[in-house]
Amino acid sequence: MNTHTEFQPAGRLNGIALSEIVQISERAAELRRQGVDVIALSTGEPDFPTPAHVVEAAHQAALAGQTRYTATAGTPNLRAAVAGQAGVGTEQVMISTGAKQVLANAFLATLNPGDEVIMAAPFWTSYADMVRLAGGVAVVLTCDAAQAFKLTPAQLEQAITPRTRWLLLNSPSNPTGAIYSEAELLALADVLSRHPHVWVISDEIYQHLSYVPFTPFAQAMPKLADRVLTVNGVSKAFSMTGWRIGWAIGPLPLIKAMTAVQGQVTSGTCSVAQAAALAAVTGPQGLLADRLVELRSRRDMMVDGLNAAGLECPVPDGAFYVFPKCPEKMPSDPEFCRYLLDKAGVAVVPGRAFGMPGHLRLSFAYGLESLQQGLVRITRAVEAL
Numbered sequence: 001m002n003t004h005t006e007f008q009p010a011g012r013l014n015g016i017a018l019s020e021i022v023q024i025s026e027r028a029a030e031l032r033r034q035g036v037d038v039i040a041l042s043t044g045e046p047d048f049p050t051p052a053h054v055v056e057a058a059h060q061a062a063l064a065g066q067t068r069y070t071a072t073a074g075t076p077n078l079r080a081a082v083a084g085q086a087g088v089g090t091e092q093v094m095i096s097t098g099a100k101q102v103l104a105n106a107f108l109a110t111l112n113p114g115d116e117v118i119m120a121a122p123f124w125t126s127y128a129d130m131v132r133l134a135g136g137v138a139v140v141l142t143c144d145a146a147q148a149f150k151l152t153p154a155q156l157e158q159a160i161t162p163r164t165r166w167l168l169l170n171s172p173s174n175p176t177g178a179i180y181s182e183a184e185l186l187a188l189a190d191v192l193s194r195h196p197h198v199w200v201i202s203d204e205i206y207q208h209l210s211y212v213p214f215t216p217f218a219q220a221m222p223k224l225a226d227r228v229l230t231v232n233g234v235s236k237a238f239s240m241t242g243w244r245i246g247w248a249i250g251p252l253p254l255i256k257a258m259t260a261v262q263g264q265v266t267s268g269t270c271s272v273a274q275a276a277a278l279a280a281v282t283g284p285q286g287l288l289a290d291r292l293v294e295l296r297s298r299r300d301m302m303v304d305g306l307n308a309a310g311l312e313c314p315v316p317d318g319a320f321y322v323f324p325k326c327p328e329k330m331p332s333d334p335e336f337c338r339y340l341l342d343k344a345g346v347a348v349v350p351g352r353a354f355g356m357p358g359h360l361r362l363s364f365a366y367g368l369e370s371l372q373q374g375l376v377r378i379t380r381a382v383e384a385l
């Protein structure tokens with residue numbers, strides 16, 4: 001009989017902790033509860049409200065009785081709407097509980113123990129842990145500011161092994177905002193065309209938050225379409241992070257395997273949220289452009305303000321993050337972040353959380369007043385070093 005009473009997590013959780021972003025946000029919230037005035041520039045969600053017509057669609061769906069289980073892969077009308085915009089068949093689209101579950105489904109459906117997933121650092125914090133949870137190995141390639149935080153074809157070529165299953169791309173990137181141009185995508189695709197066993201996940205969740213032209217990977221390289229999985233959703237573009245709707249667009253056998261995973265884990269995602277997402281995708285799109293104008297002016301203010309404060313800050317091409325360098329006087333990025341939070345009351349995330357120490361990530365998806373106050377506090381804190 002097993003007499004062991006102490007809780008032991010499964011081995012697959014070794015080294016996997018609560019996301020550093022969540023930890024910082026929780027610490028900021030705790031300080032606030034204690035009455036400390038904290039400006040949190042740490043979380044990745046738009047401050048704009050979900051559009052009213054989207055909320056109304058959810059309301060109407062609930063009143064009309066759309067409150068039951070949906071098909072595992074999503075409601076036919078939302079799948080068809082997404083498929084129509086992507087120019088693929090409805091069967092090639094699957095709706096999940098956020099882009100996050102799309103990625104988890106993909107890794108669980110495809111990785112055997114030891115299979116490798118190539119990703120460029122800095123990367124969104126969850127990527128490497130998700131791969132590990134699914135039994136895979138994250139192959140992290142450092143792509144620093146000198147290469148605009150982007151993977152080069154030579155780096156990709158060198159990293160591919162017989163065990164490589166996926167190349168995971170994220171454009172526009174969280175945390176750097178980097179966008180791969182069409183030419184850069186074609187150069188990567190050229191490498192992939194020599195390695196037919198390597199498939200591509202293109203996480204395009206920030207697609208509609210691009211300040212320069214954006215090319216979806218599958219569109220740049222139709223020849224590779226039978227091994228590209230595109231990840232997208234409504235969270236960022238339509239300010240719908242809490243509704244938890246994302247989708248996968250990919251080859252049929254992969255979508256079927258991912259649907260099998262989802263069918264055993266969550267089943268179809270929330271019926272009412274899918275109705276809301278349908279309204280977002282098929283409704284007026286003008287607000288995306290309006291919000292982009294607003295975000296661009298915030299971006300410019302942040303970049304200028306941080307550079308003026310002495311934090312070297314490149315201009316991001318997309319998303320709503322800036323990724324400046326940590327001041328040289330500070331021994332490490334986590335220490336600088338702690339100093340900013342405790343001494344200046346500003347929460348930002350250390351680059352270490354994204355696989356790139358020596359940097360910080362600040363979100364500018366906040367109102368102008370918070371951003372201005374945040375900049376004043378950061379400037380003073382850097383001066384005081």
Ligand code: PMP
Pocket residue numbers: 044097098099100101124170173174203205233234235241244245246
């Ligand atoms: N991919 C990236 C790059 C992200 O930044 C995020 C959210 N932070 C996601 C996926 C997950 O999005 P969702 O909220 O739709 O699960």
